[in-house]
Amino acid sequence: MKNDWILDVLVDLKNFAQANALPGVAEKLTEVTDLAMIEIASAEKKVSGSNGNDFATRSNFGETGNSRRA
Secondary structure, three states: OOOHHHHHHHHHHHHHHHHOOOHHHHHHHHHHHHHHHHHHHHHHHHHHHHHOOOHHHHOOHHHOOOOOOO
């Protein structure tokens, strides 16, 4: 998935907001992350449908945000 980097960024921002007493920002970032996952999956489905590739069904969003940065 070529756009998964944005999910990592959103999760990092949400974690920062939670750690810095910004619960409203963290909640909105959760919503935005969910929306981004839906839109990315939709875009991948369109690509999959246009070239016969089954890539979209193999995407795993469950691993989002597992990376840690210093």
